[in-house]
Amino acid sequence: MLRNAIIAGVAVFLFAGSALADITVEITKGGVARTPVAVVPFGWQGQSADIPLDIAEVIAADLQRSGRFAPIPEENMLQKPTAGAELDFDDWSFVKAEAVVVGRVVQTGENAYDVSFQLFDVFRREQLVGYRIPASRGTMRIVAHRAADMIYEKLTGIKGVFATKVAFVTAERRQDVQTFRLVVADQDGANETVILQSTDPIMSPAWSPDSRRLAYVSFENDRSSVWVQTLRTGNRIQVSNKPGINGAPSFSPDGRQLALTLGGIDGNLDIHVLDLSTRQTRRLTTHRAIDTEGSWSPDGRYIYFTSDRSGGPQVYRVPAAGGTPERVTFEGSYNARPRLSPDGKRLAMVHLDRGNYRIAVMDVKSKELLVVSAGQQDESPSFAPNSDTLIYATRQARNGVLETVTADGLIRQRVSSGQGDVREPVWSPFPRY
Amino acid sequence: MLNYKLAAITLMLALFTGCASNTVPDPEPTDTTYDAAGSGADTDVYGDDPLGGGEAIGDDYSAGELTNIIYFDFDSSEVRADFTDIVARHALILANDSMIRVRLEGHADERGSREYNIGLGERRAQSVRRMLMIQGASASQIATVSFGEERPVALGGDEDSWAQNRRVEIKYTN
Numbered sequence: 001m002l003r004n005a006i007i008a009g010v011a012v013f014l015f016a017g018s019a020l021a022d023i024t025v026e027i028t029k030g031g032v033a034r035t036p037v038a039v040v041p042f043g044w045q046g047q048s049a050d051i052p053l054d055i056a057e058v059i060a061a062d063l064q065r066s067g068r069f070a071p072i073p074e075e076n077m078l079q080k081p082t083a084g085a086e087l088d089f090d091d092w093s094f095v096k097a098e099a100v101v102v103g104r105v106v107q108t109g110e111n112a113y114d115v116s117f118q119l120f121d122v123f124r125r126e127q128l129v130g131y132r133i134p135a136s137r138g139t140m141r142i143v144a145h146r147a148a149d150m151i152y153e154k155l156t157g158i159k160g161v162f163a164t165k166v167a168f169v170t171a172e173r174r175q176d177v178q179t180f181r182l183v184v185a186d187q188d189g190a191n192e193t194v195i196l197q198s199t200d201p202i203m204s205p206a207w208s209p210d211s212r213r214l215a216y217v218s219f220e221n222d223r224s225s226v227w228v229q230t231l232r233t234g235n236r237i238q239v240s241n242k243p244g245i246n247g248a249p250s251f252s253p254d255g256r257q258l259a260l261t262l263g264g265i266d267g268n269l270d271i272h273v274l275d276l277s278t279r280q281t282r283r284l285t286t287h288r289a290i291d292t293e294g295s296w297s298p299d300g301r302y303i304y305f306t307s308d309r310s311g312g313p314q315v316y317r318v319p320a321a322g323g324t325p326e327r328v329t330f331e332g333s334y335n336a337r338p339r340l341s342p343d344g345k346r347l348a349m350v351h352l353d354r355g356n357y358r359i360a361v362m363d364v365k366s367k368e369l370l371v372v373s374a375g376q377q378d379e380s381p382s383f384a385p386n387s388d389t390l391i392y393a394t395r396q397a398r399n400g401v402l403e404t405v406t407a408d409g410l411i412r413q414r415v416s417s418g419q420g421d422v423r424e425p426v427w428s429p430f431p432r433y
Numbered sequence: 434m435l436n437y438k439l440a441a442i443t444l445m446l447a448l449f450t451g452c453a454s455n456t457v458p459d460p461e462p463t464d465t466t467y468d469a470a471g472s473g474a475d476t477d478v479y480g481d482d483p484l485g486g487g488e489a490i491g492d493d494y495s496a497g498e499l500t501n502i503i504y505f506d507f508d509s510s511e512v513r514a515d516f517t518d519i520v521a522r523h524a525l526i527l528a529n530d531s532m533i534r535v536r537l538e539g540h541a542d543e544r545g546s547r548e549y550n551i552g553l554g555e556r557r558a559q560s561v562r563r564m565l566m567i568q569g570a571s572a573s574q575i576a577t578v579s580f581g582e583e584r585p586v587a588l589g590g591d592e593d594s595w596a597q598n599r600r601v602e603i604k605y606t607n
Contacts, residue, residue, distance in 0.1 A: 219578075261552075267562075267579075292548045292551070398589075
């Protein structure tokens with residue numbers, strides 16, 4: 001009876017499931033000058049009176065949230081052109097815009113649209129980029145994010161991540177019953193979708209390199225097991241259910257293997273590698289200390305992990321093919337949950353900083369460590385696929401909320417959600433179109 | 434006979450744990466009643482006939498009179514001196530009936546990294562498991578699971594709450 005209740009406590013949702021309240025974003029720190037840009041409301045040519053989506057608003061919000069741009073309010077615009085030919089650069093110099101985005105949406109079928117946009121440099125009076133992208137009502141928001149990505153990259157030289165997603169776990173307590181949810185949302189908080197709900201803990205989500213699957217730990221039936229769930233279908237497969245701990249999954253860059261933590265009946269946590277097609281596991285570490293939180297280097301050669309073999313937790317790495325672990329971090333008494341940036345240049349971790357657990361970023365070459373968060377219990381750093389920004393969980397009062405910070409620590413912002421205690425954010429790879 | 438043994442243990446456990454509720458005991462016990470009951474029961478457990486002084490009161494050994502929660506110090510998986518007797522009593526229950534099964538649920542406080550805290554909770558559960566096995570329980574009777582910081586009992590962000598969350602819960606599963 002109890003067992004049935006526990007099984008019934010796990011519910012799987014398709015990725016297209018019900019959307020929850022949007023995440024709102026507040027900026028908590030901005031250490032760099034924001035470039036003024038104008039994103040002019042898009043023109044509309046179609047059957048209905050109103051444009052299906054305010055694309056200019058989506059683009060402006062993306063640029064604003066990057067922390068590097070200050071969009072000019074619509075009421076300050078002296079003209080509202082929808083194509084480059086209508087631009088009067090003097091008007092935009094006057095309102096001190098350094099760049100202007102104009103565009104329009106043209107309906108071409110019942111559920112078919114062409115979204116076009118152009119980006120202009122006001123000083124040089126020239127077009128920097130222009131595109132026309134076909135869209136449907138369902139894809140229009142992601143098309144707007146892709147436009148923002150192209151604009152952002154043109155203006156900063158950094159790839160935009162506005163079309164990516166973030167997965168995270170929420171926990172909500174009502175009358176002593178905790179409900180855990182695994183949630184996937186667009187990086188701006190839109191389209192928040194629950195993909196798994198359980199009365200038992202859900203932990204450690206990890207994206208597959210193709211962004212189509214999530215690995216995670218579930219405690220259904222009062223024991224830990226590792227699952228891989230396909231987002232589109234909701235189909236979930238239990239890939240590790242050994243005696244003792246099954247935890248901390250991390251996909252290899254080719255998506256064929258998972259690094260895992262297995263504890264066994266005697267509870268000796270070690271890093272193992274599971275081949276997802278043969279289901280064979282290979283043990284990589286053997287130390288009697290806690291070895292956990294394995295994470296692949298982007299080139300697939302190493303697995304970085306946390307070990308307390310020296311006393312407190314520190315970051316080590318071991319060749320993925322097997323070999324001798326070597327210690328990577330030496331600064332401070334507590335360094336855990338290592339995550340390498342996709343370009344391999346930086347290592348993010350949880351670092352004990354004068355009594356506070358904070359996110360630190362280490363330059364892999366110089367070994368220089370920079371604390372980039374300011375909370376007391378910050379955790380779960382995860383790099384955006386452009387290696388420029390990280391997302392992590394911090395506390396606001398007693399609840400977990402999400403923040404992003406640039407890897408140089410200069411721009412930090414809060415991403416807060418109304419859905420209880422938010423934790424363990426993981427940023428998706430770039431989508432594959 | 435079996436029921437009698439269990440009942441006898443239950444009585445002793447009840448004597449010992451009657452004063453210890455499921456809240457955090459004072460780390461430096463000053464409660465004389467608590468101490469007296471503890472040392473009184475000690476001689477029964479470690480005497481030649483550990484069940485000699487018992488009296489049947491029923492077979493509800495897992496019904497909740499026995500403290501099932503072992504608390505730990507910060508950054509430690511060592512069973513504190515004030516809990517060794519409690520663990521010993523659970524060991525006795527297991528040693529006396531090989532059919533009895535327990536699940537040791539290890540927990541950590543909320544500080545630090547979540548998966549590492551799973552490791553710390555497991556280390557605490559294993560510490561209790563070893564103590565049970567040294568005193569006669571067999572490996573097949575004991576399962577461990579670590580919930581790390583995922584299942585706190587106290588929700589505050591202070592040392593008092595953290596102390597209540599650093600624990601191993603001994604759960605009888607049959």
